[in-house]
Amino acid sequence: MEALNFADSIDYFLDRHAKERLIAKGYISEYTQENYAGHLRRLGRYVSESICKTKHPKNWSKKNADERKEDVDIQFEKIEILDITRDLVEDYLVERSKSNKKPTTLNAELYCYRSYFKLLSKRFSNIENILDGLERARFKRTESKHLVENHVERLLDYLLNLDRTDPYQSRNGIFLDVLIKTGCRISECLNLKLESIVYREEMIACVFFGKGGKVREVPLPYHLDGKVINNNIIFKENINEYIELHRKHFLKGKDSPHLLLSNRGNRWSDDQARIMFNSVMATLDLTTYNYTPHSLRHSVATHLLYKGVPEREVATILGHASPTVTNQIYSHTEGSKIQRGMTFGF
Structure with missing residues (x-):
C-alpha cells in the first residue's frame, strides 16, 4: 500500500481508529476523535515550521507573522509521515511543557501520537513505530480541591x-x-x-x-x-x-x-x-x-x-x-x- 502524506494520514488514522474502537469497545467517542485530530495537526504544524526554518533560515527571520503562517500552511500539505522523527516529537512535547501544559495533557497527546504510529506502522511497510518505548511524563496526583x-x-x-x-x-x-x-x-x-x-x-x-x-x-x-x-x-x-x-x-x-x-x-x-x-x-x-x-x-x-x-x-x-x-x-x-x-x- 502506498504511503500517504501526513495531512491525508490524519483522516486515515481517525477512520481506522474509530473502526477499531467500535469493534473492541462497541462505541466511538467523538470528543476523543476531535482531540486526536487537534493533537496531530498541532504536531504537523510544529514539524512544518521546523522544516521552514531549516530550509530558509535567513528568509524566515525576515518574514512577519502572517507570512510565516502562510509558509507553514503550505508546508503542512507537503510534509510526509517520514519527516516526523522521534526527536521532533520529543522536542515538540518539551515546547508544550514550557507553555505550562499539564503532564496529564502531555500524556494524552503522547498517547495519541503513539497510537498513530503504532497503527500506521502495521499498515505501511515503510513506516516505523518511532515512538515505541517512549515513556509518559511522570507526575504526582494533586490533592482534590473541595469547598469547605x-x-x-x-x-x-x-x-x-x-x-x-x-x-x-x-x-x-x-x-x-x-x-x-x-x-x-x-x-x-x-x-x-x-x-x-x-x-x-x-x-x-x-x-x-x-x-x-x-x-x-x-x-x-x-x-x-x-x-x-x-x-x-x-x-x-x-x-x-x-x-x-x-x-x-x-x-x-x-x-x-x-x-x-x-x-x-x-x-x-x-x-x-x-x-x-x-x-x-x-x-x-x-x-x-x-x-x-x-x-x-x-x-x-x-x-x-x-x-x-x-x-x-x-x-x-x-x-x-x-x-x-x-x-x-x-x-x-x-x-x-x-x-x-x-x-x-x-
Whole structure:
C-alpha cells in the first residue's frame, strides 16, 4: 500500500481508529476523535515550521507573522509521515511543557501520537513505530480541591434565593444544582438532554454519559439526611419550571435535544458555563479560593466518603472505572479535613 502524506494520514488514522474502537469497545467517542485530530495537526504544524526554518533560515527571520503562517500552511500539505522523527516529537512535547501544559495533557497527546504510529506502522511497510518505548511524563496526583462547609452553605443559600423567574437565572441554577447534587463532570452536565432527566415515582434522576462511553443513572437524593428530601422536591420543581417555561427562551425557534442552552439555542459551551461559575464565585466572595466546577464534584465525593458511603458506591455515583480510582484520588484527604469541610447535607 502506498504511503500517504501526513495531512491525508490524519483522516486515515481517525477512520481506522474509530473502526477499531467500535469493534473492541462497541462505541466511538467523538470528543476523543476531535482531540486526536487537534493533537496531530498541532504536531504537523510544529514539524512544518521546523522544516521552514531549516530550509530558509535567513528568509524566515525576515518574514512577519502572517507570512510565516502562510509558509507553514503550505508546508503542512507537503510534509510526509517520514519527516516526523522521534526527536521532533520529543522536542515538540518539551515546547508544550514550557507553555505550562499539564503532564496529564502531555500524556494524552503522547498517547495519541503513539497510537498513530503504532497503527500506521502495521499498515505501511515503510513506516516505523518511532515512538515505541517512549515513556509518559511522570507526575504526582494533586490533592482534590473541595469547598469547605461554610462555602457550600453560601452556595446553597445563593441557589435557594435565585430569581428562578428569570430564564438565565433558572438555567444557571439548574447547572449548579446538578453539579452539587450529583457530583457529575462539567462535560456530563452540559451534555444532558431532555431525555436524560427521568422520573421514578417521587424520585428524579439524571442519566449521564461519562468517560469511555459508560452510562450511569444518579438519583436525587442519593442519601437521606437532614433537608435532602425537601431539597429534592425543590429541585424537581425548579427543573420542571425551567423545561416548561424558560428553556424555550433560548431555543430561538431552533430544535435542540440539550437541556442547557446558549443564547443562540445551541448546547451551552464549557467556556460560557465556567464564566458564569466564576461570576457566582465572585458574588459569593470566593474568588481567591480558585474553585472550579470540578471542585463541586470533589465536594460531593468527599461528603459521601465522610458519611461512610462505601467506595464502590461512590465510584458508581461518580462514574469512576473502579473503586481503586476513587481511592487513588481521595485517599490522601485526611479525615479531619473531610470532617471540617463536609458536614453538610445537600
